[in-house]
Amino acid sequence: MLVGIILSLIVVGVGINIWIKNISKSTKLSDKEKLELDRKNFVKKPTNTEKEIPKTKRTPTKIEKETDNLNSRPNISVEVSIIEMAIFLNYINHKPVLIHYDKDKIIYDAFTRKYGIKVNVVQNKAAALIKKLEMEGKDTPADVFMTVGIGDLYTAKKKGLLQPFTSEVVKKNIPAQFMDKEDYYTGLTYRARVLIYDPAKTDVKELSTYKDLANPKWKGKILTRSGTHSYNQHLIAFMIAKYGKEEALKWTEGLVANFARDPKGNDRAQAKAILAGEGDIGIMNSYYMGKMAASDDPIQQEIAKKFKLFFPDQGKGGVHANLSGAGITKYAKKKAHAQKLIEYLTSPEAQKVFTEKNYEFPANPKTKLPELLKSWGKIEVSSIDFDKIGENMDAAADIAAKANFK
Numbered sequence: 001m002l003v004g005i006i007l008s009l010i011v012v013g014v015g016i017n018i019w020i021k022n023i024s025k026s027t028k029l030s031d032k033e034k035l036e037l038d039r040k041n042f043v044k045k046p047t048n049t050e051k052e053i054p055k056t057k058r059t060p061t062k063i064e065k066e067t068d069n070l071n072s073r074p075n076i077s078v079e080v081s082i083i084e085m086a087i088f089l090n091y092i093n094h095k096p097v098l099i100h101y102d103k104d105k106i107i108y109d110a111f112t113r114k115y116g117i118k119v120n121v122v123q124n125k126a127a128a129l130i131k132k133l134e135m136e137g138k139d140t141p142a143d144v145f146m147t148v149g150i151g152d153l154y155t156a157k158k159k160g161l162l163q164p165f166t167s168e169v170v171k172k173n174i175p176a177q178f179m180d181k182e183d184y185y186t187g188l189t190y191r192a193r194v195l196i197y198d199p200a201k202t203d204v205k206e207l208s209t210y211k212d213l214a215n216p217k218w219k220g221k222i223l224t225r226s227g228t229h230s231y232n233q234h235l236i237a238f239m240i241a242k243y244g245k246e247e248a249l250k251w252t253e254g255l256v257a258n259f260a261r262d263p264k265g266n267d268r269a270q271a272k273a274i275l276a277g278e279g280d281i282g283i284m285n286s287y288y289m290g291k292m293a294a295s296d297d298p299i300q301q302e303i304a305k306k307f308k309l310f311f312p313d314q315g316k317g318g319v320h321a322n323l324s325g326a327g328i329t330k331y332a333k334k335k336a337h338a339q340k341l342i343e344y345l346t347s348p349e350a351q352k353v354f355t356e357k358n359y360e361f362p363a364n365p366k367t368k369l370p371e372l373l374k375s376w377g378k379i380e381v382s383s384i385d386f387d388k389i390g391e392n393m394d395a396a397a398d399i400a401a402k403a404n405f406k
């Protein structure tokens, strides 16, 4: 498949050069002339066979209507676009990836219609993509690297696999809090690590901070997935960034001492364990509440109806959020297109697609939120620099092992 993508990139190489030439020429043209030139570039002359076949009129999808309204350029179809770029993508490396990936594809298709730039996606686990970028070096076909965890964005940056970029569009769309301070990547969405509880069993007044989860009052009540999982290691890295290594180790030991059972299952399994009476407080990512409400599984629906989320550290520095984001690869061949895509991904219409089905928080605050996210009210998100979390990922893994957080 990779060979296919590389070959297709070589094949379109000529087309890209033509496009770049035309762009530089078009800077001297009037708007009307530019539009005409765009049309010529994008609209393929029909062959004789094509002329004979009448095209069936298709009703545009909702997203097409929305993006077309925003599109001042001629409507461009995916088939006739002449430009391609490649994106290395790790967007949720577990099962819901397909659901999310489909949503991502809607975004890329809308981008292609809008700008005539086709997006070739190579998807794998973040570590595999980072290794691939390292091995390919200057020959990488990737222009954009996109991933769900700040740890991986940080690793890609530190290994010199990304290049800084400055975009006024991105700076306008995304608050500084969710952008790399050195402009190597921008956040796209964030997922809060929260607590789930049954209000019939736990008084919300008892809940306060992550730190409090190590309080012996919770002995035998805390449920969580494995300490080797990236979600929990990001949380420990956050605790290191906030309190230092020594305190974070003590906290992790206290947390482990309060477990209702040995860590097992995914985030949703912790909520199910509360329903089964195995414990009281589950550590979970916020978007799973939305996924459970939308699930066909009656148990998950029941949980979504009965249980509540608690966002720790409100008024005390803010909830820990993990960031999904994108950056331009160091050896991107099509930097301008890569930047265009990243700019588009930060726009409210693309951000709306991210948040609608996956219930993640959009990094662009102008994005329309799903009702569920609105119902959570204003959430204070930790302003700790995301690089600080990335920096502490190795130390977090050490602490998890030392504290026997299996």
Ligand SMILES: [Fe+2]
Pocket (backbone or CB within 6 Å): 092, 094, 285
């Ligand atoms: Fe997840």
